[in-house]
Every structure is written in structure tokens, then in C-alpha cells.
Amino acid sequence: MHAPVISVLIDVDSAWRGQRRGGGRGYGAATIAALDHASQSLGVQAHVRVVPTDTIDRDVIADPGAAVVVGPGSPYRNPEGVLEVIRVARENGIPLVGT
């Protein structure tokens, strides 16, 4: 069985911007790390893929075994694509977190 896939919608240029401020982790890196912390604590495997919003594809909402994390790091390059993913996830019971 394939590990479930978590797509993280972030545009790398903006999502990693935080790294240059105050020496803290960037928002994108912090999001990936937070998913890793949760997986390890629960002892579950998940494949985390970073999806820039202008490369959103069908795999983002492949059901079953998909989850989506939206943001942080707006403005997105493809805001309408992000809204479409949110709609499909909402209507199809795909786990979704937006921060």
C-alpha cells in the first residue's frame, strides 16, 4: 500500500521568505517540519510533496489517501487554482488545513 500523500500548496519564493527575518525558520520549512513531527509521533508514514500553486495537478486531490495543506505564504501565484483545490477537498471529504 502506498503511503498517503499530503500536498503542501506553497509558492517557494514567498513561503521561504520568513527565513531571512530574525533567523527563524521559514514558513514553508516549518510546515514541512510540523508534518514530520506529527508523523513521527504517531508512527505513521506520509509522503509530503510541495506543490507550487502554478503547478497544481490532479494528484493534489487524488482520492483516497490525499490530504492538503494550504499556505502559508500568500499571495499565491495561482489563487484561483488554490480556491479550486479547497472546493474539491471540501466537497469530497479530503482532509484540509489552511494556515
Add this chain to the structure above:
Amino acid sequence: MLVEHARNLAGIPDAAHAEYGAGGTAVISLLACSLQGQTINLDLTPGSRLAELSGTLRTVEHTTCSYGLASDMQELASGHGLRVGAVDDTGEVRATERVDHPFYLATLYQPQLRSAPGRPHPVFVGLLNALTGTE
């Protein structure tokens, strides 16, 4: 997520995020006072999934938000399947969740900034649990 909700469920077809310009009805607007780099105290809604996951009704979170739910749009976060998950000390909505969905949570703060090895944030634990069906 609130823009999608407003457009497709709450009857505001031109709902918009102010960061993209002045067009449409601003659902998400620039905060009067930027919360960039702040910590905020949150009161979690008793009975909400967020409270259940957190095991408490009071948390401190980090935020980098310069934008939030517009003050005249606060009611958007409840109704049409949504319920408020958390409010901050000023009473503004900071989290909302769907009652009719396995896991649908929008935060106007950044839970990932409080996560650490061995101390995962409840929001991401909840997402993983929903994904792997162990909830």
C-alpha cells in the same frame, strides 16, 4: 478557505482577499494592527474539534498574519457548515472548522511555528489522524 466558503456557500460570489487588490467584497482584509511576528492568546470553542485535539480551551500561538477576517465579516466563520474554533483576546475569529467534514480547519495563525520534535502541534496530529483513518 474563507474566500472559497464565502463565494460558494455563503452567497458572496465576488468575495476576495484584499491582498490581491481592491476588487470585490473584501472578506479577508488588512489588519488594523499587523500581527506579524506576534504571539496571540486564543480561547478555543468548547466542543470544537480544535479544542478536543488541543485538550485545553486556552492556547498561545504564533502568527505572521498581516491579514484577517474582515471585522464586518466575522459571522462568516459560523453557519453554512462552519463553526468558530478559536477567538483571540480581542474577540476576533482566529480559527474555523467544518462540522460536516472529516477534517477541515482554517487558522488565522501559524500552528506550524509552535511544532517541535516530540511535541507535534495538535492541528497537524489531527490532519494525520484523519488521513490515516486512525481517528
